[in-house]
Amino acid sequence: MTSDAASSPPLLPPAARVFVAGHRGLVGSAVARRLAAEGCQVLTRTRDELDLRDAERTARFLRAERPDAVVLAAARVGGIMANSTYPVPFLEDNLRIQLSVIAGAHAADVDRLLFLGSSCIYPKHAPQPIREESLLTGPLEPTNEPYALAKIAGICQVQSYRRQFGRRYISAMPTNLYGPGDNFDPETSHVLPALIRRFHEAKEAGREEVVLWGSGTPRREFLHSDDLARACLLLLRAYDDETPVNVGCGQDLAIAELAALVADAVGYRGRIGWDTGKPDGTPRKLLDVSRLEKLGFAPRMPLETGIRETYRWWLHSGS
Numbered sequence: 001m002t003s004d005a006a007s008s009p010p011l012l013p014p015a016a017r018v019f020v021a022g023h024r025g026l027v028g029s030a031v032a033r034r035l036a037a038e039g040c041q042v043l044t045r046t047r048d049e050l051d052l053r054d055a056e057r058t059a060r061f062l063r064a065e066r067p068d069a070v071v072l073a074a075a076r077v078g079g080i081m082a083n084s085t086y087p088v089p090f091l092e093d094n095l096r097i098q099l100s101v102i103a104g105a106h107a108a109d110v111d112r113l114l115f116l117g118s119s120c121i122y123p124k125h126a127p128q129p130i131r132e133e134s135l136l137t138g139p140l141e142p143t144n145e146p147y148a149l150a151k152i153a154g155i156c157q158v159q160s161y162r163r164q165f166g167r168r169y170i171s172a173m174p175t176n177l178y179g180p181g182d183n184f185d186p187e188t189s190h191v192l193p194a195l196i197r198r199f200h201e202a203k204e205a206g207r208e209e210v211v212l213w214g215s216g217t218p219r220r221e222f223l224h225s226d227d228l229a230r231a232c233l234l235l236l237r238a239y240d241d242e243t244p245v246n247v248g249c250g251q252d253l254a255i256a257e258l259a260a261l262v263a264d265a266v267g268y269r270g271r272i273g274w275d276t277g278k279p280d281g282t283p284r285k286l287l288d289v290s291r292l293e294k295l296g297f298a299p300r301m302p303l304e305t306g307i308r309e310t311y312r313w314w315l316h317s318g319s
C-alpha cells in the first residue's frame with residue numbers, strides 16, 4: 001500500500017513543484033499553504049486565467065509547466081440546496097474539470113496526482129462508520145447524486161490511469177470540511193458557514209429566532225481544512241494505491257448539536273427553529289478513517305476551536 005522503495009523515485013520529491021487546481025477555494029488554499037510551508041513550490045492559475053473545463057487549454061498549460069504533481073481541488077462545490085437546485089453544473093462541470101485535469105496531467109507526463117472526492121460518494125444507507133469498501137454497494141443520496149456520480153467517475157478515472165498506464169494517481173474522500181476561505185453564502189453554502197452567518201446576523205439584528213433547514217437530526221462529521229491539508233501532504237508522500245482514502249476525524253454529531261455549538265461561539269442566545277420542508281439529506285455520514293490513521297494521521301483542530309477561529313476569520317474577511 002505504501003511505497004518508498006529505494007528503486008522508485010519518491011512519490012513527492014523534496015521542494016516539488018505542485019499545481020494546486022482550485023487554490024482560491026477552501027481546500028485548495030489550505031493545501032497551497034501547507035505545501036508552501038513544507039518547502040514546495042506552488043503553481044496556481046485563477047479560473048479567469050484558465051477555465052479547467054477547457055480540456056485543450058488545460059492540457060497545453062500542463063505540458064508547458066510539467067509540475068511534479070497535481071492536486072485536483074477545483075470543483076463545483078456547494079451545500080445541500082445548491083446541489084439539489086443546480087444538478088446540471090454539479091454533474092457536468094465536475095466531469096469536465098476531472099477529464100481535463102487528469103487526462104491533461106497524463107498527457108503532460110505528470111506522474112503524481114491527488115484527486116479530491118467527497119464522502120457523498122458512498123451509499124445513503126452505508127454501514128457506519130463508512131469504509132472505503134462501501135463504494136458502489138447501494139443507492140446514493142438523491143440530493144447530491146449528480147455530484148456524487150461525477151466524483152465516482154473521477155475515482156474510476158484515477159484507477160484507470162493507474163491500471164492502464166501505471167500512473168501514481170490517488171484519490172482522497174474527505175468528510176464535510178470547514179475553515180477559512182469557506183463559502184458563507186446562506187443559500188449555496190454548507191451547513192457550518194451557513195450557521196455562523198445566520199446566527200451572527202440574528203445576533204446583530206436582535207432577532208429572537210433563527211430557523212434552520214431540515215429536522216436537525218442528521219449526523220455529520222466535520223474536519224478543519226488545515227487538518228485535511230496535512231492529510232493530503234501525507235497521502236502525496238506516502239500512499240500509492242488505487243483504493244480511495246477516507247479523510248475525517250472519526251467523530252460526528254447531530255446538526256442540532258452543531259447548531260448549539262455555533263450559536264455559543266457566535267454569542268447568539270435566541271431560539272432555534274427547524275424548517276422540516278427543507279431536505280435533511282443523508283441521515284448519517286461518519287467515515288471509517290482507519291486506513292489514514294495507519295499512515296500516521298491524527299486531526300489536530302478541536303471542533304469548538306475551529307468554529308471560533310472560522311467565525312473570527314469570517315468577521316475580518318468582509319466576505
Ligand SMILES: NC(=O)C1=CN([C@@H]2O[C@H](COP(=O)(O)OP(=O)(O)OC[C@H]3O[C@@H](n4cnc5c(N)ncnc54)[C@H](OP(=O)(O)O)[C@@H]3O)[C@@H](O)[C@H]2O)C=CC1
Binds near residue numbers: 023024048050173174
Ligand atoms: N467543502 C467541503 O465540505 C468538501 C469539499 N470536498 C472536495 O474538496 C474539493 C474542493 O472543495 P472546496 O475547496 O470546498 O470548494 P470551493 O468552492 O471552496 O473551491 C473550489 C475551487 O475550484 C475552482 N473552480 C471551480 N470551477 C472551476 C473552473 N471551471 N476552472 C477553474 N477553477 C475552478 C474555484 O475557483 P474560483 O475561486 O474562481 O471560484 C475554487 O477555487 C472539491 O473536490 C470538493 O468536492 C470534499 C468533501 C467536503
Ligand SMILES: C[C@H]1O[C@H](OP(=O)(O)OP(=O)(O)OC[C@H]2O[C@@H](n3cnc4c(=O)[nH]c(N)nc43)[C@H](O)[C@@H]2O)[C@@H](O)[C@@H](O)C1=O
Binds near residue numbers: 079119195198215
Ligand atoms: C460535503 C457534502 O455537502 C453536501 O451534503 P450535506 O452534508 O447534506 O451538506 P450541508 O452542509 O449542506 O447540510 C448538512 C445538513 O445541515 C442541514 N442544515 C441546516 N441548516 C442549514 C443551512 O442553513 N444550510 C445548509 N447548507 N444546511 C443546513 C441540512 O439540511 C443537512 O441536513 C452535499 O450536497 C455534498 O456536496 C457533499 O459532499
